[in-house]
Amino acid sequence: MLPSALMRYAWLSIATAVATILLKGVAWWITGSVGLLSDALESFVNLAGALMALAMLSLAAQPADDNHAYGHGKAEYFSSAFEGFLIAVAAALIAWQAIGRLLAPQPLEAVGVGLVVSVVASLLNFATARTLMSVGRKFRSITLEADAQHLMTDVITSVGVIVGVGLVWATGWLWLDPVIALAVAVNILWTGWHLMRRSTAGLMDVALPDGELQAIGAVLDRYRAQGLEFHALRTRQAGTRAFVSLHVLVPGVWTVQQGHDWSERIEADIRSAVPHAHVTTHLEPQEDPLSHADALLDR
Numbered sequence: 001m002l003p004s005a006l007m008r009y010a011w012l013s014i015a016t017a018v019a020t021i022l023l024k025g026v027a028w029w030i031t032g033s034v035g036l037l038s039d040a041l042e043s044f045v046n047l048a049g050a051l052m053a054l055a056m057l058s059l060a061a062q063p064a065d066d067n068h069a070y071g072h073g074k075a076e077y078f079s080s081a082f083e084g085f086l087i088a089v090a091a092a093l094i095a096w097q098a099i100g101r102l103l104a105p106q107p108l109e110a111v112g113v114g115l116v117v118s119v120v121a122s123l124l125n126f127a128t129a130r131t132l133m134s135v136g137r138k139f140r141s142i143t144l145e146a147d148a149q150h151l152m153t154d155v156i157t158s159v160g161v162i163v164g165v166g167l168v169w170a171t172g173w174l175w176l177d178p179v180i181a182l183a184v185a186v187n188i189l190w191t192g193w194h195l196m197r198r199s200t201a202g203l204m205d206v207a208l209p210d211g212e213l214q215a216i217g218a219v220l221d222r223y224r225a226q227g228l229e230f231h232a233l234r235t236r237q238a239g240t241r242a243f244v245s246l247h248v249l250v251p252g253v254w255t256v257q258q259g260h261d262w263s264e265r266i267e268a269d270i271r272s273a274v275p276h277a278h279v280t281t282h283l284e285p286q287e288d289p290l291s292h293a294d295a296l297l298d299r
Contacts (some may be wrong), residue, residue, distance in 0.1 A: 006141050007061070009055035009132055013147050016128040017047035023121035031165065033224030037097060039220040045090040049083035049150060053143045060184055060239050073239030075205060079145035081199035087150065091185040098181035105174035122158040125151050140240045140276060142202060146195050153191045157184040208274065215273040216244065223266060229286055233293040242277040244270055247295070252285030259283045
């Protein structure tokens with residue numbers, strides 16, 4: 001599935017973010033809980049991230065052109081990095097609010113109603129997160145995976161806030177509310193760091209995951225058993241598309257047509273093992289010493 005087909009899931013995330021902002025805002029307004037306020041602030045981050053995801057998926061869907069011969073797939077990494085940055089900003093805002101409330105505790109009001117509203121918002125986030133994660137993993141979209149991870153973190157922190165506010169209601173310990181809000185801030189800050197680190201790895205052309213490299217290795221091993229050799233295997237991920245390049249060493253007596261036919265079969269088998277992969281092969285004669293001297297990147 002191409003980024004253009006994934007855009008409808010970004011719209012789902014946007015709709016969920018708007019709904020949860022309204023629900024959590026109502027919960028905070030009813031109760032006055034800074035913990036629930038922190039939850040509502042994170043939903044604004046969800047909305048900003050979802051809007052960025054929509055924009056970057058739209059850009060990633062554009063076809064290759066003269067200035068972007070490999071397509072625009074890396075645009076997805078900007079979305080996840082941006083969302084990681086927004087998470088860090090939200091964590092700072094939550095911590096600021098929590099410290100103020102810790103220094104000047106305030107009683108909570110209408111806790112029961114506020115918690116019910118917050119639970120409904122959390123269930124909505126959970127359902128959307130599961131959908132986005134499933135689609136993101138299936139079609140290798142880091143944008144949807146990042147959005148899903150953020151929503152799932154929102155669910156986890158919401159559960160913590162709900163439990164904390166419930167404990168404040170039951171015990172009367174007002175300090176629990178801002179302390180839990182601080183814990184929420186630390187938790188979402190960790191998620192933001194993880195997203196930004198993964199985005200940086202994608203922009204730096206990190207190799208494909210070990211499982212996919214092993215799948216490619218298994219394909220090449222089958223051809224090695226038939227007398228072919230390989231080197232200079234290089235891989236990278238760009239959004240939903242993977243890029244694989246390698247040198248194929250064949251007997252020098254083969255015709256160009258023979259070598260081409262074998263390369264086509266190898267490329268097809270690699271694409272079967274790694275969906276959405278663009279495979280580039282370079283033919284070389286096994287007997288030529290120069291064929292074995294160009295495996296390095298600078299050669």
